[in-house]
Amino acid sequence: MRWLRAFAEVMRSGLTIEETRLEPLLALRTAAGVAIVVGLALWLVSPAYAASAALGAYSAGGATFQRTWRPRKVIALSAGAGLALSTFVGYLAAGRLVTFLPLLAVWAFAAGLAWALGSTAGIVAATTVGSMLVTITLPTSVGRALEHAGVIALGGVAQAVLILLFPVRRWGAHRDALADALASVADYARRLRHDPTAPFEPEPLMTARDAAAVTPSQARTRPPVLHGPRGLAERIVPVVAALADPDVGAPAEGPGRDRARELLAAAADVLDAAARTVRRGTPTEVPNGAVEALHAEHEVLEGPARQAAERLVELLSEALEIAGSGEARDKTPAPHGPASAQFLVRPTMFRLLPVVVRAVRPELRRDSPVFRHAVRLAAVATLGYLIASRLPLHHGYWAPIASVMVMRPDFHRTYARAVARLAGTLAGVALATGMVRALGPDAHVFGALAVVSAALSYTLVRTGYAYSQCFTAAYVVFLLGMGGQAWEQTVPERVVLTLLGGVLAMLAYVVFPAWETPRLPGRLADWLAANGRYAAAVLRSYAEPTPEQRADVRRALLASREARAAWKEAYDQARQEPVRPRGLTSREAEEAEEALKGFDRAAMVMESHVPQVDSRFAPEAERLAAALEADTARAAVDVREHRNPDWGRVEEALHAWAGAAGDRSPVLRRGAELQKRALEDLATAVSRTPLERDVGSAREEQRVRAAMAAEDDGSGPRNRGG
DSSP states (O other): OOHHHHHHHHHHHHTOOOOOOOOHHHHHHHHHHHHHHHHHHHHHSOHHHHHHHHHHHHHHHHHTTSSOSSOHHHHHHHHHHHHHHHHHHHHHHTTOHHHHHHHHHHHHHHHHHGGGGOHHHHHHHHHHHHHHHHHTTSOSSHHHHHHHHHHHHHHHHHHHHHHHHSOSSTTHHHHHHHHHHHHHHHHHHHHHHHOTTOOOOOHHHHHHHHHHOBOHHHHHHSOGGGTSHHHHHHHHHHHHHHHHOTTTSSOSSSHHHHHHHHHHHHHHHHHHHHHHHHHHSSOOOOOHHHHHHHHSOOTTOOHHHHHHHHHHHHHHHHHHHHHHHSSOOSOOOOOSSOTTOOSOBOOOGGGOHHHHHHHHGGGOSTTOHHHHHHHHHHHHHHHHHHHHHHSSOSOTTHHHHHHHHHOOSSHHHHHHHHHHHHHHHHHHHHHHHHHHHHHOSOHHHHHHHHHHHHHHHHHTTTTOHHHHHHHHHHHHHHHHHHTTOOHHHHHHHHHHHHHHHHHHHHHHHHHSOOOSGGGHHHHHHHHHHHHHHHHHHHHHHHHSOOHHHHHHHHHHHHHHHHHHHHHHHHHHHHHTSSSOOSSOOHHHHHHHHHHHHHHHHHHHHHHTTOOOTTOOOOTHHHHHHHHHHHHHHHHHHHHHTTOOOOOHHHHHHHHHHHTSSOOSOHHHHHHHHHHHHHHHHHHHHTOOOTTOOOHHHHHHHHHHHHHHHHHHHTOOSOOTTO
């Protein structure tokens, strides 16, 4: 993508209104927290303290709107404590640039590294940098600095108390995550009715798993309906894939295919009903047609297809019980590990230090996007403060604050937020200026308008940064007016310094970028190696079906999903970067992605037919597992170094298998052949030879082969990526 096109995309993205569900009750409660602390500070102390209280309450309230699975009151308290600490420490170093600038650089660098813990931690940490820049101008002594820090922390306490007293849709985010996961599986079942080899996107299940990790205190109060359905959805996915697949499941045409479509439709209806139950917390009726379809006979299905149908009916019966009662069935699989580990453990806030160290340590390298973001954040914050302090303007801290709040570890979001912040600031300042001129100076009126602006900002926080920033800018203008600042002075300064901060943020990414485009081969290699380990674990479960092997399959599957998510995120970012492809063109990346999706789907289908514990072994699967793991590991290195991957060991293992007496698992054999085909497609996609191999003809042969296979089973063109 060229720079001109990238800028056009940035402008469009920054000003786009995102369609999302508004949460006015949450916004009203959070704005009430701002109103309480501002009103009390105005009544009991002074406008200066009211400004500090408003900063703490507003920032702590904003932190609770971030995507996090911890209780909102804990987030509010943590944000308030961080803001208070940064305020006090900043004041101790204020007064001389020789002490304040190093502190600002170190604090901003640490805030940048906080992105290693996730976006919520990174955003809240950036807010503490802004607090340090703003409030060092308010106190006049160490005692006053402690008072202001205490008032800021009180804003976080007020928000936490309101969350405790007036809960709004408790466990709502967790319910939504689980309901979205169930709905995604329902959508997958519907797509399989028309495209038997459709790929499954695991992101909703990954989000639901993240949401399922709770602290011991959360585990004691979590609703029962949030316990079992996620595992149920995980088990349904490979079963519906196996049933729909014409190679190992129902036949491509005829009564068997019709019966498979009936079961898939019933699965979608039941899962949608379970999703509604989880989301709303009330029992939901399942369509009668879905229940009748589940009770019908399976005579038209044979072999593995019939096994998949019977397994699907069994799993859907569990889902029916969830949808009918609103409670999770108490027959969930036993967790692996100690008997006491009955839930996914999330560390408490007081036990986060080891987690932070483990997350940050791998990012302390020059090529890490998080490390480069931290360096940019520290450099821009100090440079912006230094430049603004030399300008004949008051409130010079607005420039570095604008930079800190728009900067993200990737190019597109940084530039889009810079555009959105400038546009929102211009609109908000113009709106607030008109109201200030019409109403005249009145601290109490300005305080009320600040609260209203905060409420509107919270309400629109998820519709787009520009629209939320519009009312944030108005909120700041009203706060300054409440403190006695003349609008003729503050408005032009705010606009100019916001523009300066946005420009500095953009230039920082040009000078010290962290492009994802050159990293695409590495991300693809990681996904290939993880997929190879997952497929090998599935094969070993056929060779030795034990509980330990099943646990290995689960761990390998989770690692494969994480590698796939990392690839997808990197690829999406690379498509928006103004950088020429290095190592992988867009077409090669798309074809390689489709090939790996097919490889993953074949392993998933094989997993659905893993034999029960103590079943007869399939010893030939062990040799294929070793060959597959070795070849994919070596191919990952080849992809990184732009060499052609080779599947010699896999071919030898399959050839030896073809000569073996008997074939006790046709699903296993067919799945292995599908994986070999997917690996060949991957090799074609990333082919590199100095002998000018005709890659184009190889790709054409690949497409012809897929079309012929579709004609043979009568299903028409199919999604080769599976």
